[in-house]
Amino acid sequence: MTAMRALDVITVSKPAEVKRFDRMLADEHWLGAGHSVGHYLRQVVVRDERWVALLTWGPAARRLRERDQKIGWDAAKRAERLKLLVQNRRFLVPEATREPNLASQTLGAAVRALPQMWRDRFGYAPLLMETFTDPEAHAGTCYRAAGWAPCGFTAGFSRDCQDYFVDNEHPKKLWLKPLHPDWRERLRARTLHPDDAPARIDSPERVLPLPAPELESLLDALNSGIDPRKRWCPFRFGTVLVIVVMARMCDRNSIAAIERYGKALHQKHRKMLGLPMNPKTGLYRAPDYMVYYKLLRLIDLEALAATLTLWCRARAGKLPPCLAMDGKMIRETIGSLNITDAATGVAVAMSPLRMKKNSGEIKTAQRTLAEMGDLQESVVTGDPLHAQKKTARQVFEQNGEYVLQVKGNQPALHKKAQSRRDCAPFLPSTNASAGASRSVASASNPSTPLRPACPTAGRS
Numbered sequence: 001m002t003a004m005r006a007l008d009v010i011t012v013s014k015p016a017e018v019k020r021f022d023r024m025l026a027d028e029h030w031l032g033a034g035h036s037v038g039h040y041l042r043q044v045v046v047r048d049e050r051w052v053a054l055l056t057w058g059p060a061a062r063r064l065r066e067r068d069q070k071i072g073w074d075a076a077k078r079a080e081r082l083k084l085l086v087q088n089r090r091f092l093v094p095e096a097t098r099e100p101n102l103a104s105q106t107l108g109a110a111v112r113a114l115p116q117m118w119r120d121r122f123g124y125a126p127l128l129m130e131t132f133t134d135p136e137a138h139a140g141t142c143y144r145a146a147g148w149a150p151c152g153f154t155a156g157f158s159r160d161c162q163d164y165f166v167d168n169e170h171p172k173k174l175w176l177k178p179l180h181p182d183w184r185e186r187l188r189a190r191t192l193h194p195d196d197a198p199a200r201i202d203s204p205e206r207v208l209p210l211p212a213p214e215l216e217s218l219l220d221a222l223n224s225g226i227d228p229r230k231r232w233c234p235f236r237f238g239t240v241l242v243i244v245v246m247a248r249m250c251d252r253n254s255i256a257a258i259e260r261y262g263k264a265l266h267q268k269h270r271k272m273l274g275l276p277m278n279p280k281t282g283l284y285r286a287p288d289y290m291v292y293y294k295l296l297r298l299i300d301l302e303a304l305a306a307t308l309t310l311w312c313r314a315r316a317g318k319l320p321p322c323l324a325m326d327g328k329m330i331r332e333t334i335g336s337l338n339i340t341d342a343a344t345g346v347a348v349a350m351s352p353l354r355m356k357k358n359s360g361e362i363k364t365a366q367r368t369l370a371e372m373g374d375l376q377e378s379v380v381t382g383d384p385l386h387a388q389k390k391t392a393r394q395v396f397e398q399n400g401e402y403v404l405q406v407k408g409n410q411p412a413l414h415k416k417a418q419s420r421r422d423c424a425p426f427l428p429s430t431n432a433s434a435g436a437s438r439s440v441a442s443a444s445n446p447s448t449p450l451r452p453a454c455p456t457a458g459r460s
Helices: 015-028 065-071 075-084 102-122 141-145 183-188 194-199 212-223 237-249 255-263 267-273 289-298 301-316 360-372 389-397 411-419
Strands: 008-011 041-047 050-059 085-092 128-133 149-153 157-161 164-167 173-178 322-330 334-341 347-352 379-382 401-406 429-431 436-443
Touching: 008 102, 015 041, 015 050, 015 085, 041 102, 050 102, 065 149, 065 173, 065 183, 075 085, 075 183, 075 194, 075 255, 085 102, 102 141, 212 237, 212 267, 212 301, 237 255, 237 267, 237 289, 255 289, 301 347, 322 360, 334 360, 347 360, 360 389, 389 401, 401 411
Parallel strands: 085 128, 322 379, 379 401
Antiparallel strands: 008 041, 041 050, 050 085, 128 173, 149 173, 157 164, 322 334, 334 347, 401 436, 429 436
């Protein structure tokens, strides 16, 4: 019997090596080379100076029912500790080097080397690995031989866009392999182990955007409203709305994202908000998707906007010198037009936004500005959507200044701005996603729309 020749495991990071690595995957792996996202590692198993296996490792799936049940963690711990899981995204034994048992041998060598390589690169070591196999094409024999354990099947959905999934009716087999004997205890422990602390994800979902006194005052203000729901619900009207408001402050733009924000709140925050307690577990519950969906469909938008505007004004004092105007939608269900203190990020006026298309945001902005009265020489800023003669004239007539962006939705004005790039008041910048240069202009006289004037100067 011939002894197995030694296998060495290395990582590749030099441009030439990465190019060769990706080219081999693109040529021979049925999924192609893939893309590097987040913490990502390329491993090569070498024997006699030949590349005999290629593996890529990257971020784990955000949510897998079978995996999460096996770990036993909740949504908050998963959001905080997901980096402690790593996913084998590609595994290739090139055709020219294949021989019996080589796949399981190279996979085992790569797994043994991974924790230290990951620690050297990212400052911590993963505790659990996951991967998927297509049961129609692969039995996963090499994973089983290398000590991986099957853990059921995925639901067969793939992400189509943010928070939307398509049922492709093609479930994959899930495999898991622990990298530490206490992996389960450390993943669901009350506090992180010191060795795992560098992997902690401090996302905005874990941080309250308001201090406790302001949060309590907002809760009181929203609880004073009338609950439009006809059936009793354990989640109070004001509490659900407070979570929605805080989620929007943290730039959560969909109901699913708001649900995730609420479920990531600490137990002490849930108690502060008055969320109901589960008597069996002693833990405070967070609303699910349908609670937000049903309430947002029934809410009186005008009443909500009036309540939030009064609350914001009571704490923001007089109007600040710079007000940013922008509309935000939660998908196409509900939205608001916000006028915000650019220095502090505090909203000073809000109006419901029923539709973003067909000039909905423009008309809502003009109505909201009119309700604010004297702008007291404030500078109102807006994105290119608000580069309108009527909006400019209205700000001017209300004793304010304006700074409005210009791009392709105003082709004549944009062309004029482009031709005057050398003029100091225009501040050209590029935006790759928009594919065109944008110019910022300020005006003091709406009879000549967006006439150049220094944005930082007082009224002329």
